[in-house]
Amino acid sequence: MADSAQAQKLVYLVTGGCGFLGEHVVRMLLQREPRLGELRVFDLHLGPWLEELKTGSVRVTAIQGDVTQAHEVAAAVAGAHVVIHTAGLVDVFGRASPKTIHEVNVQGTQNVIEACVQTGTRFLVYTSSMEVVGPNTKGHPFYRGNEDTPYEAVHRHPYPCSKALAEWLVLEANGRKVCGGLPLVTCALRPTGIYGEGHQIMRDFYRQGLRLGGRLFRAIPASVEHGRVYVGNVAWMHVLAARELERRAALMGGQVYFCYDGSPYKSYEDFNMEFLGPCGLRLVGARPLVPYWLLVFLAALNVLLQWLLRPLLLYAPLLNPYTLAVANTTFTVSTDKAQRHFGYEPMFSWEDSRTRTILWVQAMEGSAQ
Ligand SMILES: NC(=O)C1=CN([C@@H]2O[C@H](COP(=O)(O)OP(=O)(O)OC[C@H]3O[C@@H](n4cnc5c(N)ncnc54)[C@H](O)[C@@H]3O)[C@@H](O)[C@H]2O)C=CC1
Numbered sequence: 001m002a003d004s005a006q007a008q009k010l011v012y013l014v015t016g017g018c019g020f021l022g023e024h025v026v027r028m029l030l031q032r033e034p035r036l037g038e039l040r041v042f043d044l045h046l047g048p049w050l051e052e053l054k055t056g057s058v059r060v061t062a063i064q065g066d067v068t069q070a071h072e073v074a075a076a077v078a079g080a081h082v083v084i085h086t087a088g089l090v091d092v093f094g095r096a097s098p099k100t101i102h103e104v105n106v107q108g109t110q111n112v113i114e115a116c117v118q119t120g121t122r123f124l125v126y127t128s129s130m131e132v133v134g135p136n137t138k139g140h141p142f143y144r145g146n147e148d149t150p151y152e153a154v155h156r157h158p159y160p161c162s163k164a165l166a167e168w169l170v171l172e173a174n175g176r177k178v179c180g181g182l183p184l185v186t187c188a189l190r191p192t193g194i195y196g197e198g199h200q201i202m203r204d205f206y207r208q209g210l211r212l213g214g215r216l217f218r219a220i221p222a223s224v225e226h227g228r229v230y231v232g233n234v235a236w237m238h239v240l241a242a243r244e245l246e247r248r249a250a251l252m253g254g255q256v257y258f259c260y261d262g263s264p265y266k267s268y269e270d271f272n273m274e275f276l277g278p279c280g281l282r283l284v285g286a287r288p289l290v291p292y293w294l295l296v297f298l299a300a301l302n303v304l305l306q307w308l309l310r311p312l313l314l315y316a317p318l319l320n321p322y323t324l325a326v327a328n329t330t331f332t333v334s335t336d337k338a339q340r341h342f343g344y345e346p347m348f349s350w351e352d353s354r355t356r357t358i359l360w361v362q363a364m365e366g367s368a369q
């Protein structure tokens, strides 16, 4: 790639560029990547907001496509210097079949890798997930662990299984010769629970609270910590990793990095209340209001209802056996590997991340009235 910001303008491709994280990556690249000449945004569903980006000096190319279709991926990748692959089916609520989750997350990633090899694109940053590690099916806590912490990564759910396999494919591809004879350089970033403007699950919690008269009812003990990271910092880490991947190929190639920032360690529900509280919601109960066995029963009932109703409608509530187990298992990270390897420092402080997220919920509140 370029040896100076002015020497050569680069072509970036962001898959899933219209998603929650993808949109922030697209906007961060336009704001913070001086070498950018063309930005290709590849997604199954293109957002109307893309049009507003086409007025700047960088050429923004919207590509409606499906990562499960190898020829569509190859056409989008051809000529790109860097691929940031965020596209994925983020489903732990039973909306999509295990087959579809695998096709998108695994086969789709394989298609991206093969397209890089066939067309000569040398740098690939993959959006992996904390779920590649855990929580595992045994409910073992992962307490402020890092990329080297020993942990039995055992999964049964289609989503974590697909992310783990896709990550493995990306890391295995590091060093493969691409068209032109030079090596492919890959790395994988593992966000914990991402929050911020555009987070659909936060939106779901907020609307659930409005329906319940401004109240949410605690289901998870406050002592169960769950790692969270602000979407703007995750986007920044992607941009920085993509920029440094050439210069630090020997160090970064084939590596995984947890995404982290200064967001506090709290339970999933208490963390959400950092944003929903200032928007008028209240979390009822200093401890779970119902016994765990009743939550397990209700989660199982939701699975039965989802199965019975499927011919009529998609019933996909937040509570199911998987989400209950994950929420009830401590999983937090404490690491500086990204800082040590490519100089990452969070761009947004916790206070700034919190304010931005609150303002987003409040704007949504306006739309909810
Ligand atoms: N949301 C979170 O808390 C976390 C997300 N991640 C990962 O970050 C990435 C982005 O996740 P989110 O932004 O939360 O999800 P999202 O659902 O908002 O965005 C995913 C994007 O991928 C696109 N997409 C889905 N299937 C596609 C296909 N077949 N072809 C082309 N595009 C397709 C969707 O249209 C969407 O725009 C995913 O890979 C996910 O596994 C990792 C850790 C945490």
Ligand SMILES: CC(C)[C@@H](O)CC[C@@H](C)[C@H]1CC[C@H]2[C@@H]3[C@H](O)CC4=CC(=O)CC[C@]4(C)[C@H]3CC[C@]12C
Pocket: 090, 092, 128, 129, 130, 131, 192, 193, 194, 201, 219, 220, 226, 268, 269, 318, 319, 320, 322, 323, 324, 326, 327
């Ligand atoms: C209903 C209650 C039990 C409630 O507390 C359930 C919360 C539950 C919906 C979330 C708790 C933990 C979340 C997951 C976690 O942040 C890790 C993730 C990583 C990803 O790559 C995708 C999203 C997710 C699986 C995330 C999904 C929502 C939770 C299970």
